[in-house]
Amino acid sequence: EAGVAQSPRYKIIEKRQSVAFWCNPISGHATLYWYQQILGQGPKLLIQFQNNGVVDDSQLPKDRFSAERLKGVDSTLKIQPAKLEDSAVYLCASSLRLLEGVETQYFGPGTRLLVL
Amino acid sequence: GQNIDQPTEMTATEGAIVQINCTYQTSGFNGLFWYQQHAGEAPTFLSYNVLDGLEEKGRFSSFLSRSKGYSYLLLKELQMKDSASYLCAGLDSNYQLIWGAGTKLIIKP
Numbered sequence: 624e625a626g627v628a629q630s631p632r633y634k635i636i637e638k639r640q641s642v643a644f645w646c647n648p649i650s651g652h653a654t655l656y657w658y659q660q661i662l663g664q665g666p667k668l669l670i671q672f673q674n675n676g677v678v679d680d681s682q683l684p685k686d687r688f689s690a691e692r693l694k695g696v697d698s699t700l701k702i703q704p705a706k707l708e709d710s711a712v713y714l715c716a717s718s719l720r721l722l723e724g725v726e727t728q729y730f731g732p733g734t735r736l737l738v739l
Numbered sequence: 740g741q742n743i744d745q746p747t748e749m750t751a752t753e754g755a756i757v758q759i760n761c762t763y764q765t766s767g768f769n770g771l772f773w774y775q776q777h778a779g780e781a782p783t784f785l786s787y788n789v790l791d792g793l794e795e796k797g798r799f800s801s802f803l804s805r806s807k808g809y810s811y812l813l814l815k816e817l818q819m820k821d822s823a824s825y826l827c828a829g830l831d832s833n834y835q836l837i838w839g840a841g842t843k844l845i846i847k848p
């Protein structure tokens with residue numbers, strides 16, 4: 624079974640530029656998550672999709688970040704314009720139901736973003 | 740507020756046993772996850788506990804005490820490849836994961 628795919632793996636941009644990340648979840652996984660992980664910290668949830676609908680985007684900085692999952696499969700996360708503090712690893716995960724209401728998340732390799 | 744606490748870093752010797760502790764405070768509780776994350780890689784699922792007690796999976800075991808808001812991950816017969824960060828995450832009443840900052844485990848020969 625193929626895992627969660629993400630691209631690009633690395634990206635270096637200058638502040639105020641735009642950047643987009645792509646994620647393709649594991650086939651059949653309805654739920655998709657985008658996380659930001661700053662070095663030395665745990666992942667921080669940015670947005671959660673259930674199929675093509677948003678479940679939680681309370682921690683997404685909506686003035687500069689946007690995400691979509693138009694057909695309920697792959698997803699893109701965009702930052703426009705980028706700030707220095709956006710330098711982090713952006714992880715995409717999809718999930719499989721473990722128990723009622725409980726889902727195990729499977730992560731992609733991440734995109735490492737450096738903003739100069 | 741919601742909070743997950745775990746030590747920042749631990750060191751252990753190859754072949755030994757190490758216990759990584761985690762205390763949690765979540766709004767409601769629907770279980771606790773442990774993930775392993777090697778440097779520069781994505782987290783991978785290790786275990787999930789929702790009932791009190793010990794769950795064993797080969798060299799790794801995870802324990803939960805709901806009354807104490809406490810969990811630990813036990814790693815036996817440590818190997819060099821176990822050098823990684825171990826992330827504890829609690830599932831709150833909305834089934835959202837609250838993540839700890841991770842414990843960096845260093846294995847020495």
